[in-house]
Amino acid sequence: QSALTQPASVSGSPGQSITISCAGSGGDVGVYGYVSWYQQHPGKAPKVIIYDVNDRPSGVSPRFSGSKSGDTASLTISGLQADDEADYYCCAVIRGSTYVFGTGTRVTVL
Amino acid sequence: QVQLVQSGAEVKNPGASVRLSCKASGHIFAGSYMHWVRQAPGQGLEWMGWINPNTGGTNYAQKFQGRVTMTTDTSITTIYMRLDSLRSDDTALYVCASQPYDFWHMAVWGIGTTVTVSS
Numbered sequence: 340q341s342a343l344t345q346p347a348s349v350s351g352s353p354g355q356s357i358t359i360s361c362a363g364s365g366g367d368v369g370v371y372g373y374v375s376w377y378q379q380h381p382g383k384a385p386k387v388i389i390y391d392v393n394d395r396p397s398g399v400s401p402r403f404s405g406s407k408s409g410d411t412a413s414l415t416i417s418g419l420q421a422d423d424e425a426d427y428y429c430c431a432v433i434r435g436s437t438y439v440f441g442t443g444t445r446v447t448v449l
Numbered sequence: 450q451v452q453l454v455q456s457g458a459e460v461k462n463p464g465a466s467v468r469l470s471c472k473a474s475g476h477i478f479a480g481s482y483m484h485w486v487r488q489a490p491g492q493g494l495e496w497m498g499w500i501n502p503n504t505g506g507t508n509y510a511q512k513f514q515g516r517v518t519m520t521t522d523t524s525i526t527t528i529y530m531r532l533d534s535l536r537s538d539d540t541a542l543y544v545c546a547s548q549p550y551d552f553w554h555m556a557v558w559g560i561g562t563t564v565t566v567s568s
Contacts, residue, residue, distance in 0.1 A: 373553035
């Protein structure tokens with residue numbers, strides 16, 4: 340169960356849109372539609388911002404959106420804000436109700 | 450209110466075992482699977498496994514099979530995670546998180562327990 344592959348860092352200016360990819364292997368991401376994304380600010384617990392590929396929990400900004408194509412999932416943050424600066428992790432359900440996280444992406448707002 | 454309350458920090462010698470607890474509120478305990486996730490200093494999230502706190506059913510990550518045991522005590526709505534044969538690279542923050550039965554994501558997270566493995 341290797342970690343899903345994410346870019347180590349992504350940056351953007353306020354107001355811009357950025358996209359973070361999450362690549363599986365051997366169908367890890369593509370098999371089921373259960374991909375979630377978590378935002379983690381320094382010293383804080385992770386917070387779910389996307390689940391089931393593209394659903395948002397109540398209270399999460401619509402600036403966050405998710406998608407999936409084949410064995411790669413993506414998180415898009417539009418209208419980038421200073422508070423979006425954080426670490427982001429994807430998570431997929433793979434064979435036999437087993438979970439695997441992505442390697443994590445540090446988002447920097449320039 | 451705090452929905453997942455975890456036990457305090459632990460310091461262990463290499464080769465020892467550690468048992469961590471996570472007390473859940475009643476409604477979370479009744480309707481969720483409970484996961485354990487760890488995060489080594491400066492590193493990413495690593496899934497360790499889940500337990501159904503009401504049936505005791507478990508599913509462990511392959512990496513930890515044979516070394517991890519997750520258990521439940523329904524009388525006090527608390528789950529436990531025991532990790533054996535500790536090594537220095539087990540030094541991490543261990544966090545419990547709940548996954549509602551009808552969903553496949555971790556909705557509520559604890560603040561974590563720091564485990565330090567050092568001689």
